[in-house]
Amino acid sequence: MGEIADAITPLLDNSPINFHNLFCGNVIERLRALKAIGSLIKISSKLKGETGALFELLSAPATKVLDRWFESEPLKAVLATDSVIGAMLSPYMQGSGYVLLHHVMGEVEGKKNAWGYAEGGMGGVSQAIARAAESYGASLHTDCGVSQILVREGRAVGVRLGDGTEILADVVLSNATPKVTFLDLLEEGTLSENFESHIRSIDYTSPVTKINVALRGLPNFSQHLPNAASGSPSPHHQCTIHLNCESTQLLHDAYLPALSGRYSSRPMLELCLPSSLDPTLAPPGCHVASIFSQYTPYHLEGGWTQEARERYAEVVFDSIEDYCPGFKGLVVGKEVLTPPDLERIFGLTGGNIFHGAMSLDQLYLSRMSYLSPAYSSPVPGLFLCGSGAHPGGGVMGSPG
Structure with missing residues (x-):
């Protein structure tokens, strides 16, 4: 491979x-x-x-x-x-x-085949890009969403911010999903019905719920890998920890309930402790855990109410407790981000972390659409530079 x-x-x-x-x-x-x-x-x-x-x-x-x-x-x-x-x-x-x-x-x-932690969290990557852009003279506008991509005489000429401010440019690059870029930010009638139909047909189904956890101490997987006497993180704390992954059948069993709007009592979990390598993320003696879980449907039976979020977090913590006794007692705070939350907060259509499924019908010539593959669009001057463009998802800088 x-x-x-x-x-x-x-x-x-x-x-x-x-x-x-x-x-x-x-x-x-x-x-x-x-x-x-x-x-x-x-x-x-x-x-x-x-x-x-x-x-x-x-x-x-x-x-x-x-x-x-x-x-x-x-x-x-x-x-x-x-x-x-x-x-x-x-x-x-x-x-x-x-x-x-x-x-x-x-x-x-x-x-x-390696993965790395960004010092200061993933926001550190964004900050590094921002500093690099500013060093070349870029002006950054934060805390003000874009309400419209401006098109005049058939060409993208800039954007309008939520407060009405217009910023004009020779080229508009969109790091938003194809759906947000072409269906939400462009004025109706800008695109052909055929192209809009292609964009509407993109599969954004997401199984992901992300849970960020603040911990008062270092988790102890005492049954198999007890903590060091010094209390310092061990090698397994610095890696991705896979739970409920003893067999491929378990993964399949976790997938099936999502098809009918439910989640498994044994979700697939990937847990990492970035603070075990990056002390800037937590006070001395404390840690942060990032839990990537599947499979949770966007349209949960009964809806993702606050009570539903709490119930799901309890299912996840119970699973971790099976491998790491005492984990629940270490939790001092949590943030549960379901697919609708990922969409609302980060603009990830459907909560899909890749800006669209990485299926063969949505790759290469068909990402975002074979009518306009790669990064260009039917609107001159408007280009896609996010994961919805070729080659797809991941923090790699290749799209665009």
Whole structure:
């Protein structure tokens, strides 16, 4: 899988082939399209005898691939979690193989298949981008949402803020989802009905509820990995901790209730303690936990009332307590972010963390739509630079 990931990673950093430009564009546009074809040829040569394996990964369930390579059920299940992260999928379903591959392609500072913590939390990434932009003369407007993308004489010329302020620009880049960008921020009638239909058909189904927790101490997984006498974090505290993942069948069982508007009593959980590596996140002796949980439907039976949020948090904490006795006693505060919360607070349509499902029908030429693939849009001067554009989700800077 590593060889396949190495071969196709350049595909993520290059624009998809624009067939319209290839056949109907000007000389420069045709040359760019030919360059994209050249990249595909290079990828094919790198794959050599692995082309069949790539096709299988793109089309098969993750379990089919993992069963061939591994015998340990807990190991297969932990690896299978990467095949369903952020996706309303079971690892037994077609399409999960690509999601697994997408996560394997990640790297941090040249180290492949690695994930990293940003000092100060994920907001540190945003702050770093903001500082870099300001160093080049950018002006930042915060705490003021965009109410409309301005289009004049058929071209995007700027944005209107919530307070009515208009900011004009030669180019408008949108890091919002395709739905927000094209259906919420553009004036009605700007786009063709055909293009709007494509945008409306994007699948934003999300299984994710994120729970952020403040802890008065370091969790102790005493049954298997008791804390050090010094009280300092151990290696397992500094990694992703997978719970309710002893078998791929458990993951599948957690998925099934979501189809009928419910959640499992044993949700799939990924827990990490970023404060075990970054002391800036919590006072001395205290910690913060980030809990990524699946599968929770956007349209929960009975709705996501405050009581429903509390009940779900209790289910999650009970699961953690099974592995880490005393965890609930460490909790001093929590934030429960269900799919509707992720949509309302962060603008993630449907609560989908990838700005749209990472299914084969929504990748490459079809991300965001084959009518306008990659980053361009039917509106001159308006481009997409978020995860709804090729190559999709993840903190990597490739879209756009």
